[in-house]
Amino acid sequence: xxxxxxxxxxxxxxxxxxxxxxxxxxxxxxxxxxxxxxxxxxxxxxxxxxxxxxxxxxxxxxxxxxxxxxxxxxxxxxxxxxxxxxxxxxxxxxxxxxxxxxxxxxxxxxxxxxxxxxxxxxxxxxxxxxxxxxxxxxxxxxxxxxxxxxxxxxxxxxxxxxxxxxxxxxxxxxxxxxxxxxxxxxxxxxxxxxxxxxxxxxxxxxxxxxxxxxxxxxxxxxxxxxxxxxxxxxxxxxxxxxxxxxxxxxxxxxxxxxxxxxxxxxxxxxxxxxxxxxxxxxxx
Numbered sequence: 001x002x003x004x005x006x007x008x009x010x011x012x013x014x015x016x017x018x019x020x021x022x023x024x025x026x027x028x029x030x031x032x033x034x035x036x037x038x039x040x041x042x043x044x045x046x047x048x049x050x051x052x053x054x055x056x057x058x059x060x061x062x063x064x065x066x067x068x069x070x071x072x073x074x075x076x077x078x079x080x081x082x083x084x085x086x087x088x089x090x091x092x093x094x095x096x097x098x099x100x101x102x103x104x105x106x107x108x109x110x111x112x113x114x115x116x117x118x119x120x121x122x123x124x125x126x127x128x129x130x131x132x133x134x135x136x137x138x139x140x141x142x143x144x145x146x147x148x149x150x151x152x153x154x155x156x157x158x159x160x161x162x163x164x165x166x167x168x169x170x171x172x173x174x175x176x177x178x179x180x181x182x183x184x185x186x187x188x189x190x191x192x193x194x195x196x197x198x199x200x201x202x203x204x205x206x207x208x209x210x211x212x213x214x215x216x217x218x219x220x221x222x223x224x225x226x227x228x229x230x231x232x233x234x235x236x237x238x239x240x241x242x243x244x245x246x247x248x249x250x251x252x253x254x255x256x257x258x259x260x261x262x263x264x265x266x267x268x269x270x271x272x273x274x275x276x277x278x279x280x281x282x283x284x
Contacts, residue, residue: 007067008221012154016147019063022081026055053138060146077145078201078208088209089216092200098219103248103257104231112242112253118228130218136216143168144201144211145196164192182245189249192258199262222248226258 007015031048038044050277064073078085086140118124143164173180200211218243225231226246233242242249249258 002274006018014148015067016150019059019150023052023056023059025276026059027072045278049181049211056142056146061134074141074145077141077149079141079145080207083205085204085209088207089213091131091216092210092213092215092221094213096214098259099261100218100221100248103253104225106232107242107253110132113231113233115230116232118230121224124228125224128220128227132216132220132223135219136212138216138281139168140197140201140208140212140215143171144197144208148198148201148243161195164198165191169198183247183250185244185250186247189255189258189276192255192262193249196258198259226267 007018010018027048029049034047034051035044039049058074061071064070064076064251068074104113108115122149147167148160148164151163155163169187172190173183175183197211197215204210231280232248239245239251241252242247243254248254
């Protein structure tokens with residue numbers, strides 16, 4: 001039987017596999033009945049993924065205490081209840097949604113899309129914020145929290161950043177072969193986004209607020225525009241310009257916006273990376 005304290009000395013891949021196996025062993029017995037009993041596949045997926053994340057949150061403190069002897073693992077990930085972190089979250093939220101709408105406004109000025117009215121916009125805005133925050137919070141805690149921490153225990157910061165971004169991008173392609181082939185143009189954008197989100201965390205003394213807010217803002221803005229059907233593509237340019245399947249991350253303009261953010265970073269003296277997106281966030 002493996003003693004928990006010895007797991008800390010195992011290499012990164014083995015530690016991650018052990019953690020995921022423990023999580024799966026807890027999750028599967030509860031998730032299986034949901035898939036069997038709930039007829040709506042979308043609802044079943046939502047319920048089982050919510051259950052998985054809840055169990056992930058419950059497992060982390062025990063993992064930290066038993067494996068690493070840490071009692072405040074979530075705080076070490078950057079999930080801290082401070083005014084500064086909250087301010088950074090709101091700042092990231094404003095930046096993320098502003099960038100999303102600016103991207104589509106530019107496309108509108110260029111004649112690539114046409115803006116149109118939407119029904120039930122207040123409801124869409126409200127439910128979009130809840131959905132986007134759930135996605136942003138969960139993915140940032142998993143990737144820029146748990147996974148980045150595990151990587152940095154074994155590897156240098158630059159290697160950890162690149163690996164983290166690569167795994168983040170690849171994780172969005174855990175689907176059927178048909179689905180992967182249909183959505184593969186998103187990969188470069190997801191890779192760039194992963195880098196930016198790590199740099200966002202590093203720019204704020206490793207607090208997660210800014211990256212959670214920025215991630216949430218991007219998802220929220222796209223949800224409002226997509227679900228609200230606020231734009232109609234003119235078809236005046238190929239999909240690879242505006243975004244394959246309507247996803248701006250899979251288009252040249254979206255990549256350009258993300259690249260502008262990505263090239264603004266510079267090395268810190270402590271070997272962390274800080275984005276310098278103009279002086280948008282001098283408070284960090």
